[in-house]
Amino acid sequence: MQEINRERRTIAAVATAVAPGQGGIAVIRLSGPDSQRAVRAITSFPGEQVWESHRVLYGHVMAADGLERLDEVLVLLMQAPRSYTAEDVTEIHCHGGVMAVQRVMARVLEQPGIRRALPGEFSQRAVLNGRLDLTRAEAIGDLVSARSQRAAQLAMAGVDGGIQRRIKALRECLLDQLSELEARVDFEDDLPALDGQALLRALQSVRDELLQLVADGERGAVLRQGLRVALVGRPNVGKSSLLNRLSRRERAIVTDRPGTTRDLLESEIVLEGVPITLLDTAGIRSTDDAVEQLGIARSHDALASADLVVLLFDLSEGWTAEDQALRERIPADVPYLLVGNKADLSDAVAPADVHLSAVTGAGEEQLVEALLERCGAVTDGSLLLSLNQRQADLARVAAAALDRSEQVAADGLPWxxxxxxxxxxxxxxxxxxxxELTESVLDRIFSRFCIGK
Incomplete structure (x- = not known):
């Protein structure tokens, strides 16, 4: 890595999620040379407790007047280099929620030499100090934000160093080839002839591996980011019933009255390891109801933002001119599924990708399979590693550069x-x-991390 300036000032942040009434404990993390001094200055420890690395101490964080106890805490000491950042790290484990955490954090930031950490700054320091390599640090971010078990498994493969080892092995192969080429450039008369075709095959093999990693990264991106699926159709065709069935709970009101759904309802679910945001849209029709018109306008917006549109129609009524008009509203670049609902009420056969009963659940398995397949989100055990977007973009650049070697070879150009x-x-x-990194690139990478990580 290129030499990058390392700031020695101590940083602090809440390293756990904070929400009212949530979490029995919260962790405030400090990293840097003043971390222990700052915590000693605000905490009272009863008895004779030994301050040494990787010990847990018990005490109370005190107010500035030295009289009021702000919280009962445990303090964990980790001296450099045996810490997450390879710096002196001190953690305050206080009560969770909001107010207790805020009061303790405010006392920490009052101490000289302490500033609030930037997003991802702890992980950035871990990379700069050699505690983590970059791909492992990025994988930790993916693990924290994972929305499904499968996404967490892929992130953990990165944390274990799978991406680093794979890319490093490919890079070392290229370095070996480069050293051979440079030797021929300088001392070709003194060395055995180099087989250009063998060299080209070696470069193409690396290129093919990179392209496979890029393809795997596209599949993995679905697991990390999830899909937005819009349920669209005329009023009363069963969109809300389908939302409730897939969500396994009553998210939407279901009645026989058309136009019940007036707004865009969202529900987060996981299907076959893929996180999916279901969008239950207002039934699209002509209406004078101002509130319903707003809901219909949002339905049109959902069509454009969705990764997939599920267009429901009523099998008992058959395919209508209104259904056809809705299909024509779907943007050309958005895939869609035609789903005939209310199969329990009709024996009619209509052209559809899936026949379904949102009430009884008949056809649900086929719908899930078709949905994932149409989005290219079908996953299996063959996906072991997944590059993130930054990594995949760089792998494409490397593959394109290697691809140009074919033309160089065909033209018979010098080494x-x-x-x-x-x-x-x-x-x-x-x-x-x-x-091969610069400070600006590192800042851009870690700015996407949460504060405290």
Whole structure:
């Protein structure tokens, strides 16, 4: 990694989620040379407790007057380099919720030399100090934000170093090839002839592996980010009933009266390991009701923002001109499924991707399978590693550079022409692993992390 300025000032942040009435404890983390001094200054410890690394101490955080106890706490000491950031780290474990955490945090920030941490700054320091490599740090961020068990498994593969090892091995292969080429550029008359076709095959093999990693990253992105699926149809075709069935709870009011849903309802679910946000839209029709018109306008917006549209129609009424008009409203770049609902009320056969009864559940399994397949979100055990967007973009750049070697070989150009694209590929892979980085790139990466991580 290029030399980057390391700030030595001590930082502090709440490292756990904070919400009213949620969480029995909260953790306030400090990292830097003044972390222990700051905590000693605000905490009273009864008895003879030994301050040494990786011990837990008991005490109370005191108000500035030294009389009022703000909270009963445990303090965990971790001296450098045996900590998350490889700096001196001190954690205050206080009561959860909101007010207790805020009062303790305010006392911490009152201490000289302490400032509030920026998003992802703890992880950034861990990378700068050599405690973590960049891909592991990014995987920790993915693990924290994982919305399904499968996404957490993929993130953990990154935390364990799977991405780092794979990319580093490919980069070292390219470095070996580059050293061979540079030797020929300088001392070709003194060395055995280099087999250009064998070299080209080696570069193409690395390129193919990179492209496979990019494809796996696209599949993994669905698991990390999830899908937005809009349920669209005429009033009273069963959109709300389907939402409730897939959500396994009564999220939407269901009646026989058309136009019951007046607003856009959202429900978070997980189907086959894929996080999905279901959007129950207002039934689209002509109406004079001002409130319903607002809901219909939001339904149109949902059509454009969805990753997939499920267009429901009533099998008992058949495919109507209004259904056709709705299908024509779906943007051309948004995939959709035609789902005939109320199969329990009709034996009619109508062209549809799935026949369903949202009331009885008949056809639900087929709907889930078709939904995931249409979005390209079908996952299996073959997906072991998943690059994030930054990593995948760099892998594409490296693969494109290696791809250009074919033209260089076809044109019969000298070896030094081969080294140009090879160096570009090596540099791009180094940016993935953190071996070729600048301070601005690091700042951009970690700014997407949560504060306290």
């Amino acid at each position: 030094d022409f081969w080294t140009i694209d090879l160096r570009e590929a090596i540099h791009s892979l180094g940016e993935i692993t953190g071996e």
